[in-house]
Amino acid sequence: MSSYAVPELPPEIHTDVPHSARIWNYWLGGTDNFPVDRAAGEQYRAAFPGVVAIALASRQFLVRTVRYLAGEAGLDQFLDIGAGLPSLDNTHQVAHRIAPDARVVYVDHDRQVVAHGGILLAERAPHGAGDVTYLHGELRQAGAILDAAAKVLDLRRPVALILSGVMGHITGTEEAKSIVASLMDALPAGSHLSLNDGTLVFGGQEYEQAQQGYDDTGAIPYHLRTPAQIAELFAGLELVEPGVVSCPRWRPDPGADLTELDAFGGVGRKPNPTS
Numbered sequence: 001m002s003s004y005a006v007p008e009l010p011p012e013i014h015t016d017v018p019h020s021a022r023i024w025n026y027w028l029g030g031t032d033n034f035p036v037d038r039a040a041g042e043q044y045r046a047a048f049p050g051v052v053a054i055a056l057a058s059r060q061f062l063v064r065t066v067r068y069l070a071g072e073a074g075l076d077q078f079l080d081i082g083a084g085l086p087s088l089d090n091t092h093q094v095a096h097r098i099a100p101d102a103r104v105v106y107v108d109h110d111r112q113v114v115a116h117g118g119i120l121l122a123e124r125a126p127h128g129a130g131d132v133t134y135l136h137g138e139l140r141q142a143g144a145i146l147d148a149a150a151k152v153l154d155l156r157r158p159v160a161l162i163l164s165g166v167m168g169h170i171t172g173t174e175e176a177k178s179i180v181a182s183l184m185d186a187l188p189a190g191s192h193l194s195l196n197d198g199t200l201v202f203g204g205q206e207y208e209q210a211q212q213g214y215d216d217t218g219a220i221p222y223h224l225r226t227p228a229q230i231a232e233l234f235a236g237l238e239l240v241e242p243g244v245v246s247c248p249r250w251r252p253d254p255g256a257d258l259t260e261l262d263a264f265g266g267v268g269r270k271p272n273p274t275s
Contacts, residue, residue, distance in 0.1 A: 077103050083108055169221070171223045
């Protein structure tokens with residue numbers, strides 16, 4: 001039986017209400033969650049067992065894209081917005097394996113997540129506190145996020161922007177496009193975007209009903225898009241091959257299962273300005 005170590009938490013962290021970040025942490029095999037989160041996660045899984053495979057595919061996509069960004073793309077600055085709680089193979093861990101001096105800024109809108117995430121990083125980060133930071137920020141307030149991130153990152157140099165499973169919390173696709181554009185517009189040429197989100201292509205009514213049940217738990221509602229709508233979020237960027245695809249099919253590791261799942265994503269590069 002798994003054991004769950006509960007750290008000493010600030011009083012603003014409530015353990016009697018399910019929280020989307022902790023539910024996600026549970027699906028990924030993390031231990032930083034509470035009985036109420038595990039109950040909500042199991043309720044979703046009972047209605048749609050495939051949700052755990054989707055969660056894992058999204059995380060594995062994050063790992064492969066960060067590996068690409070820190071390696072082949074040569075980036076050493078990462079801005080991960082909507083990061084949730086640390087679990088397995090987080091952005092900073094993957095980046096530091098390739099670029100040990102990489103700076104990583106995590107941003108989340110929920111002060112509970114920021115407080116809890118900061119505790120976990122302080123306990124677990126093998127590097128000094130200066131290269132990994134948790135900040136509070138609202139996705140719709142790009143300017144404020146970038147101002148805060150600029151205290152850690154050099155925004156005159158290319159940055160890897162990570163939006164993993166977060167844009168579904170923005171219902172309107174046009175608004176989502178505007179948010180992504182605002183963030184990328186403020187970053188220099190050579191910056192990259194890694195983005196993935198949930199779709200409703202393969203899961204059918206079972207998945208849709210499970211998502212509604214998840215929303216009804218009190219977690220922040222999540223809007224499932226079409227792959228084409230997710231591709232629209234990369235407007236103005238140069239897509240890295242193979243483009244926007246089901247997450248298991250983005251530069252898979254040898255021998256990986258290539259079954260398509262309801263999570264699509266891609267990586268795009270901000271081009272140099274045209275003369």
